[in-house]
Amino acid sequence: MKLLMRAAAAAASVVAFAVPAPAQAAPTSVTLAAVTELNAAGKPVAYPVKPGETGKAVLGVVNLADEPLAGVVVEVRVLNDMDLPRVYTNCQYYVDANVEGAWCEFDRELVKGETVATDFAVAAAPSADPANWSRVITRWFPKSYADERGGIAKLAELDNVGASKPGPGTGGGAVTLAPRPLPIPAAPSGVGFTDLKLMVTRLAALNARDAAGKPLVYPISRGETIGLNLGVANLGTAPAEGVVLRVRAYDDLDLPRLFTNCQYYVDANLEGAWCEFPQTVPADRSTYALTQFKVAATADAEAKTTKTTQVEWFPKEWSDRQGGIAEIAKKHSGQGTTPAAGTESALTLTPAEMTIPAETSHAIFVHTNLVTTPSSPTPAPSSSGPAIAAPGTPEELVITGSATTAVVAVGGALVLAGVLGLVVARRRRTSFTA
Incomplete structure (x- = not known):
């Protein structure tokens, strides 16, 4: 079922990452900003992952508020040929059409200006295709945002669509945030994008x-x-x-x-x-x-x-x-x-x-x-016979040599006999039908 939904939504998802809108709207003010690793060229690092395997996506956040935050939550969403393995016990996972998502809760306090991150497990479907590939999308909120709405289990329930049931991960451990020096973007946003490079040998x-x-x-x-x-x-x-x-x-x-x-x-x-x-x-x-x-x-x-x-x-x-x-x-x-x-x-x-x-x-x-070659060669023409041009040329019916007179005579006799026969046949037909 999920494969059918992936195929149907592939075209829409690759344009500006048009994700189905989450049930929960983000706060209007930016208290938390998403951060990630950059390469030497100042571009976001693309983390490699192979079809059918699980890779990592570095998901980071920085507190821009003046006061410390007593815990944060993050919503992680992937599209099409990306999957979220249900491994973390402090995450509530859900499915929404061609999207797999997770709401994860962290009790760690964040002070102003501190950047923290986690290596989050993201998988590529066994039949993953670069044409159906996108980015890992994150939204960060203060923990109070989730608490006011019934907690992350309730948020996952509201975002879940279809017959699948939301629920926690069962991998036996929690995902955690740890300090990591990451650049803060010039235009901070609570919405972040992390690139994964689909490593396909074609x-x-x-x-x-x-x-x-x-x-x-x-x-x-x-x-x-x-x-x-x-x-x-x-x-x-x-x-x-x-x-x-x-x-x-x-x-x-x-x-x-x-x-x-x-x-x-x-x-x-x-x-x-x-x-x-x-x-x-x-x-x-x-x-x-x-x-x-x-x-x-x-x-x-x-x-x-x-x-x-x-x-x-x-x-x-x-x-x-x-x-x-x-x-x-x-x-x-x-x-x-x-x-x-x-x-x-x-x-x-x-x-x-x-x-x-x-x-x-x-x-x-x-x-x-x-x-293949012919099983027996074609016999050569007799030296005493008439000279005949190669087939397929305009001269192929031209006959030369001493036999010309005989051929003409025989031909004339045949024509005369044919005319006489035609006359007789016409007379016979007339007398028969009279």
Whole structure:
């Protein structure tokens, strides 16, 4: 249900962080100002987090009042592909459409000008997409603000929308505020924004292109082994610390077991390979090319069954979680077959110029075209016969040589016979219908 609500609200949320309005309005005067860390360029620090993992967001506050404040509360709100793990016992969590929120209470006294902060747990959904990514939004209030409205449990209840129930975290501990030197903004506000950088590795599978910019189609003959000019680029926000290649060839295409860093396997009508490369592919759109991956056509290959090779790229950390390429190849092997490494040399991946198309995917299909020759040569024309121009030219009906007279005579006789036959046929038809 939450995924559907996320998708429906994605477009609205990325414009000026258009969050559904909280049930509780903020005080008009700024007593507390939100603060956060700044980088060397004076910009808010963006804290990294990966899809499916929990990261931190530094949430800070400063007391601008002349008097100490006996406790503060904060409302934390995240949108779309961000989640708030329900871990803190001094927070009341709620859901409002595409928003997850929490009201948290701190009993700590804040004196004037003191900046305090906490590392707050924020998670990225497993399928988090940069297109559905935003910022952590905070609103700070004196504790008296919440007390006058029935406490943070009541505030969370008022903000909660839908079937989910608000409630405290169950992680076994409370979130706390501690002194931290943080810059106070020139225009202080009780509303703060903290950036999280979604660390996504997005690999794009590449194929060489022809002069027209089209993906290469590779000619191949029966029994021949050829090289495919394949590559990869990282279009994401996080580097790939090593990459893994999967190749699958179908029907009359085979994968010669050449490369020692590949695990080859067979499953029914396909041959596959999982290959591993240790080098880092940075998230800067630089392109890397293989030293030609080899495929072969069987000796009896047919054109309709030598068309397709499927190519896919994955981050190495993904394959490591599956137990490595040998374990993955074993899982994909057909019954009664055993995967094995190649026996000649390692397949390498090196920086090289390749074209990144407008539309990309981690998986592509690479096409081959079976080249065949006639089973028997066409007989050459007799030297005594007439000379005939090549078919398809205007001269193809021109006949020259000593046989011209005979051809004309025979042609005239045939025309005359045809005319006589037509006359007879007309007469017969007339007498039949009379």
